[in-house]
Amino acid sequence: MTQASEKFAVDDRGYYGKFGGSYIPEMLYPNVEELRERYLQIMSTPDFKNQFDQLLKDYVGRPTPLYYAGRLSEKYGTKIYLKREDLCHTGAHKVNNTIGQILVAKALGKNKIIAETGAGQHGVATATVCALMGLECIVYMGQLDTERQKPNVERMKILGAEVRPALSGSQTLKDATNEAMRHWINNPVDTHYIIGSVVGPHPYPDMVARFQSVISAEIKTQLMAQEGRSNPDVVIACVGGGSNAIGAFYHFLDHSSVRLVATEAAGLGNDSGKSAATTALGNEGILHGSKTLLMQTPDGQIVEPYSISAGLDYPGIGPIHAHLFDSGRGEFVSVTDEEAMQAGILLSRSEGIIPAIETAHALAALEHMSFASDEVVVINLSGRGDKDLDTYIKWGKY
Amino acid sequence: MNRIDQAFQDKKQDLLNVYFTAGYPELEDTIRIAKSLDEAGADVIEIGIPFSDPIADGPTIQDSSQKALNNGMTLAILLDQLKDLRSQVTVPVLLMGYLNPIIQFGMEKFCAKCKEVGIDGLILPDLPMHEYIDVYKTLFDKYELHNIFLITPQTSEKRIREIDQYSRGFIYTVSSASTTGARASISEGQEDYFKRIRDMKLKRPIMIGFGISNHDTFQAACQYADGAIIGSAFIKVLDNDSTAMSIKKFVTSVKVK
Numbered sequence: 011m012t013q014a015s016e017k018f019a020v021d022d023r024g025y026y027g028k029f030g031g032s033y034i035p036e037m038l039y040p041n042v043e044e045l046r047e048r049y050l051q052i053m054s055t056p057d058f059k060n061q062f063d064q065l066l067k068d069y070v071g072r073p074t075p076l077y078y079a080g081r082l083s084e085k086y087g088t089k090i091y092l093k094r095e096d097l098c099h100t101g102a103h104k105v106n107n108t109i110g111q112i113l114v115a116k117a118l119g120k121n122k123i124i125a126e127t128g129a130g131q132h133g134v135a136t137a138t139v140c141a142l143m144g145l146e147c148i149v150y151m152g153q154l155d156t157e158r159q160k161p162n163v164e165r166m167k168i169l170g171a172e173v174r175p176a177l178s179g180s181q182t183l184k185d186a187t188n189e190a191m192r193h194w195i196n197n198p199v200d201t202h203y204i205i206g207s208v209v210g211p212h213p214y215p216d217m218v219a220r221f222q223s224v225i226s227a228e229i230k231t232q233l234m235a236q237e238g239r240s241n242p243d244v245v246i247a248c249v250g251g252g253s254n255a256i257g258a259f260y261h262f263l264d265h266s267s268v269r270l271v272a273t274e275a276a277g278l279g280n281d282s283g284k285s286a287a288t289t290a291l292g293n294e295g296i297l298h299g300s301k302t303l304l305m306q307t308p309d310g311q312i313v314e315p316y317s318i319s320a321g322l323d324y325p326g327i328g329p330i331h332a333h334l335f336d337s338g339r340g341e342f343v344s345v346t347d348e349e350a351m352q353a354g355i356l357l358s359r360s361e362g363i364i365p366a367i368e369t370a371h372a373l374a375a376l377e378h379m380s381f382a383s384d385e386v387v388v389i390n391l392s393g394r395g396d397k398d399l400d401t402y403i404k405w406g407k408y
Numbered sequence: 409m410n411r412i413d414q415a416f417q418d419k420k421q422d423l424l425n426v427y428f429t430a431g432y433p434e435l436e437d438t439i440r441i442a443k444s445l446d447e448a449g450a451d452v453i454e455i456g457i458p459f460s461d462p463i464a465d466g467p468t469i470q471d472s473s474q475k476a477l478n479n480g481m482t483l484a485i486l487l488d489q490l491k492d493l494r495s496q497v498t499v500p501v502l503l504m505g506y507l508n509p510i511i512q513f514g515m516e517k518f519c520a521k522c523k524e525v526g527i528d529g530l531i532l533p534d535l536p537m538h539e540y541i542d543v544y545k546t547l548f549d550k551y552e553l554h555n556i557f558l559i560t561p562q563t564s565e566k567r568i569r570e571i572d573q574y575s576r577g578f579i580y581t582v583s584s585a586s587t588t589g590a591r592a593s594i595s596e597g598q599e600d601y602f603k604r605i606r607d608m609k610l611k612r613p614i615m616i617g618f619g620i621s622n623h624d625t626f627q628a629a630c631q632y633a634d635g636a637i638i639g640s641a642f643i644k645v646l647d648n649d650s651t652a653m654s655i656k657k658f659v660t661s662v663k664v665k
Contacts, residue, residue, distance in 0.1 A: 035464040037464060037586075037587075040560075040563065179460065188463050195464065196586050199585075295512065
């Protein structure tokens with residue numbers, strides 16, 4: 011959880027280059043300021059570290075394997091490793107962050123938790139840790155998403171959370187985030203807001219990145235054991251807000267020999283008007299408390315993005331990713347629905363792993379790239395595909 | 409002198425600031441409603457720039473903002489409509505809005521336009537104070553725009569003092585931990601908070617907003633402040649009847665028992 015990067019660390023005002031900051035109304039200022047003042051101190055206490063490490067090990071099931079995907083490697087003529095975040099408890103990397111934040115919330119003396127969710131993975135991961143800690147949990151989810159992701163709604167309810175449909179705006183993830191922020195404005199004293207990605211006002215992007223950085227810390231150790239080197243040549247991950255990607259990139263940020271590849275959801279194509287590829291289609295703006303790249307109209311109204319994957323249809327990206335894009339440190343690749351679904355089927359058939367459709371976008375990057383035979387490529391397998399069976403079935407081409 | 413400062417100098421108490429969303433209920437209503445409010449006796453007018461994701465606002469203003477956007481309102485259109493403002497309206501006029509549409513328009517171009525059409529002040533709830541001080545203060549001063557900051561029941565005394573230092577025109581005192589929205593009464597806890605702010609003897613006038621809806625809540629707020637701000641309750645009036653007569657009736661009902 012230490013700050014590994016010299017060049018890509020957040021500055022003391024919460025910026026990565028020109029992106030980030032804390033653009034929030036005064037009503038949220040005391041809460042965010044309290045968190046900003048205390049998060050690093052809380053995270054550095056031995057008590058916190060012990061609990062976090064113990065829970066990641068015994069409850070989440072870490073370290074997750076770094077698996078050499080032999081048949082996939084053969085197909086692409088290089089060495090491909092899969093970081094198996096899909097094997098985490100609750101089925102995705104999201105729980106690394108919710109474990110960390112629930113411990114921060116407890117240290118801050120907060121006894122109520124709120125969260126936003128799109129596809130429901132972060133909502134489930136939050137409901138899970140609230141059950142674990144015995145804290146009250148309210149999850150905001152766009153009304154449309156509650157209909158599209160019914161099983162996850164029921165999972166959250168089984169875990170004891172209250173799911174509140176966000177009825178405003180376009181009734182999806184950005185509106186769930188708006189509603190969670192409004193809830194926090196109305197309940198500033200006893201409530202902690204667990205944001206699910208590296209978005210929101212400072213210190214959220216940095217705090218979430220630190221919790222997810224366990225992914226790349228493990229990759230380094232595991233790669234050393236398996237390949238005799240701690241740095242791969244390439245790391246590939248999908249980006250919605252960007253929490254799994256930054257987790258996979260984190261400890262390689264300063265190693266310029268490591269190519270960092272982020273895949274964005276291009277829906278039906280970037281020219282179709284139905285896409286969520288923020289770096290391809292967005293420009294600088296301010297939403298949900300930070301300055302970043304956003305999909306918006308020329309008048310500055312936020313555009314509702316589209317992707318077949320409910321976890322990638324966010325109109326922005328985390329400010330650190332905007333900075334990785336802007337500085338050229340990160341390579342951003344647009345992947346369409348169709349390419350992602352084909353990649354999902356390919357992984358299922360060649361390795362016996364059905365990936366989440368978000369994750370399938372990372373796998374599809376392989377088709378856009380070429381590699382030398384001795385290169386080491388790590389793909390962050392951020393989540394499993396159980397939640398997406400309906401989407402696979404509707405797509406139908408398998 | 410800035411019209412806002414003039415207003416507080418001319419009238420020592422019970423100033424009424426009324427908010428409405430630009431382009432609502434109809435796209436072309438902006439000037440007509442501002443003029444009706446002026447004639448009806450509002451002391452300050454606050455015009456909201458609609459935004460798709462207004463996180464500090466409750467359902468009423470979210471809804472009016474979305475309808476204004478559906479009507480086709482943009483910041484460029486609003487500023488164009490406002491070119492007739494000063495031939496129709498004499499009281500101070502503020503623009504309230506979230507940063508993103510303004511940044512896309514261009515902050516300096518926006519400020520220049522504001523001065524050109526006769527806007528007196530800005531309320532930008534998501535503008536951080538340090539960014540105002542470091543980046544925008546000189547710009548706002550150049551175009552003679554008062555930037556008005558908000559305080560809430562959770563704002564520390566130290567920060568209130570700092571806000572008093574940098575706020576111009578008045579301090580917008582948010583009445584409770586909440587988003588915008590009309591409420592029927594003021595609680596004892598809120599009165600304690602208003603007293604605490606009053607007793608700090610700040611340099612700037614105090615206007616209380618959020619939850620002010622009628623004569624009783626307006627008067628209760630004015631006991632502790634220089635005036636109060638009504639938003640959602642007025643939007644609901646416009647919902648039913650946005651004629652000059654209806655606006656006059658509402659403003660009168662707030663000011664006079």
